[in-house]
Amino acid sequence: MRIGYKFTLILIVVVATAMMISAFFSSTAISNAFNSYFQHNASMRLEQIASSIGEHYKKNGWNGVENIFMSRGRGRGGFGMGQQFADRMIVVNQEGQVVADTFKQEVAQSYEAQSDAESIPILMNGEKVGTLIATTRKGQLEENFVDSIKAAHIKAGIFATIVVLVMGIYLSRRISKPLVELSEAARSIASRELSHRVPIRTNDEIGEVGKAFNQMAESLESNEVLRKNLIADVAHELRTPLSILRGNLELLEEDVIQPSPEVFASLHEESIRISRLVEDLQSLSHADAGELKFDRNIEDLSQVVKNAATELAREAAKKNIEIDVQATESISILMDRYRIGQVLYNLMSNAIRYTEQGQVQVTVTNMPNCAKVEVCDHGPGIEKEHLPFIFDRFYRVEKSRNRMRGGSGLGLAIAKSFVEAHDGEIFVESEIGQGSKFIFTLPKK
Ligand code: ADP
Numbered sequence: 001m002r003i004g005y006k007f008t009l010i011l012i013v014v015v016a017t018a019m020m021i022s023a024f025f026s027s028t029a030i031s032n033a034f035n036s037y038f039q040h041n042a043s044m045r046l047e048q049i050a051s052s053i054g055e056h057y058k059k060n061g062w063n064g065v066e067n068i069f070m071s072r073g074r075g076r077g078g079f080g081m082g083q084q085f086a087d088r089m090i091v092v093n094q095e096g097q098v099v100a101d102t103f104k105q106e107v108a109q110s111y112e113a114q115s116d117a118e119s120i121p122i123l124m125n126g127e128k129v130g131t132l133i134a135t136t137r138k139g140q141l142e143e144n145f146v147d148s149i150k151a152a153h154i155k156a157g158i159f160a161t162i163v164v165l166v167m168g169i170y171l172s173r174r175i176s177k178p179l180v181e182l183s184e185a186a187r188s189i190a191s192r193e194l195s196h197r198v199p200i201r202t203n204d205e206i207g208e209v210g211k212a213f214n215q216m217a218e219s220l221e222s223n224e225v226l227r228k229n230l231i232a233d234v235a236h237e238l239r240t241p242l243s244i245l246r247g248n249l250e251l252l253e254e255d256v257i258q259p260s261p262e263v264f265a266s267l268h269e270e271s272i273r274i275s276r277l278v279e280d281l282q283s284l285s286h287a288d289a290g291e292l293k294f295d296r297n298i299e300d301l302s303q304v305v306k307n308a309a310t311e312l313a314r315e316a317a318k319k320n321i322e323i324d325v326q327a328t329e330s331i332s333i334l335m336d337r338y339r340i341g342q343v344l345y346n347l348m349s350n351a352i353r354y355t356e357q358g359q360v361q362v363t364v365t366n367m368p369n370c371a372k373v374e375v376c377d378h379g380p381g382i383e384k385e386h387l388p389f390i391f392d393r394f395y396r397v398e399k400s401r402n403r404m405r406g407g408s409g410l411g412l413a414i415a416k417s418f419v420e421a422h423d424g425e426i427f428v429e430s431e432i433g434q435g436s437k438f439i440f441t442l443p444k445k
Pocket of ligand 1: 346350351354377379380381382390395396397398408409410411412413436
């Protein structure tokens with residue numbers, strides 16, 4: 001059954017139940033109120049009639065007592081009003097004989113008591129001389145009254161059901177429409193139409209589901225773009241070293257070039273480039289999947305920095321660059337020394353690679369909650385527009401030139417991923433012509 005029908009059906013059942021409960025309680029309450037009102041009025045009227053009969057008896061005895069019914073019945077007030085309440089009235093004397101009867105049936109006979117009749121004593125000078133017996137018309141009147149209330153309830157019920165039906169259809173359309181749109185959108189996403197979005201019309205829970213769906217679709221779309229870019233980038237990165245390898249091997253095969261130490265060195269360099277790229281990609285994919293194993297121990301960060309500087313000293317010396325390490329204090333940090341060593345290696349080798357000459361400064365600072373490492377160079381600097389993307393995979397400021405320098409475009413992405421896996425932060429400050437400063441922090445735990 002469609003949700004719209006279900007919703008309308010539920011509405012009708014709820015309204016019908018509510019109407020029935022309200023009809024039951026209101027009829028009972030109205031009927032009770034009617035009864036007590038009727039009883040009160042009837043008693044008052046009958047007492048007035050009984051006192052009129054008492055007065056008549058005082059003057060004339062029982063003779064002509066039925067005229068009181070007649071005259072009062074035709075005249076104003078008193079008995080005329082009484083007739084609204086009494087169906088039949090009988091006057092009985094002290095001996096139990098009927099002396100007057102509005103139905104004129106039992107006159108001069110002895111009265112047989114009826115259970116539903118009301119008895120009012122007829123008094124003369126405070127003494128009982130007879131009884132006025134009235135069978136009330138309450139039953140009939142009440143029935144009419146309750147029937148008219150029931151009819152009103154039935155009419156109200158039919159009217160309410162029609163209103164609920166119309167409102168239910170309208171509301172259920174309003175509720176089910178966004179759900180239908182959501183399911184259509186979900187099917188489109190499943191068939192890889194990732195640009196599909198749902199319109200957000202309301203600010204309620206359904207609107208929230210729509211917003212969450214759109215966010216999910218957006219992140220799927222951007223992941224898809226990233227995935228495509230990554231494949232394109234990997235293919236592009238592999239193409240150059242592989243074609244150099246292939247070209248050189250073909251030339252060797254065809255004896256166009258002779259095997260020489262230079263040729264082998266070039267082949268070796270390209271194969272190193274490929275394996276470095278593959279290793280970097282593997283590290284990143286492991287980090288993404290959360291599978292990268294970190295062998296964490298309490299280590300002295302200053303010592304790890306000094307070791308990385310020593311490792312790169314020879315490469316720096318080749319370019320006449322000096323690595324100046326400012327790390328006097330030993331700072332104990334829980335870390336994987338190999339991974340943090342790799343972060344330092346990537347930052348320092350970039351600093352050496354992009355600096356022509358001079359100094360690369362590495363400073364370790366002990367802060368209250370963390371340790372801070374700054375790798376500062378006096379290279380060309382990075383333009384502001386590139387800074388937000390510098391830690392992205394395969395992002396290079398000057399693509400061809402940087403590739404010639406041997407970078408894979410993954411060094412900073414790996415550094416960021418390793419630092420963040422240690423709950424640290426990494427960022428860059430750079431100005432064109434002034435050099436660059438890469439800073440990362442590691443928390444003390
Ligand atoms: P690569 O392996 O190409 O160096 P990275 O991820 O390490 O890749 O760096 C990304 C890009 O950031 C580099 O291609 C380069 O353009 C820029 N870059 C990184 N470090 C520096 C630096 N110290 N000075 C200037 N540019 C830098």
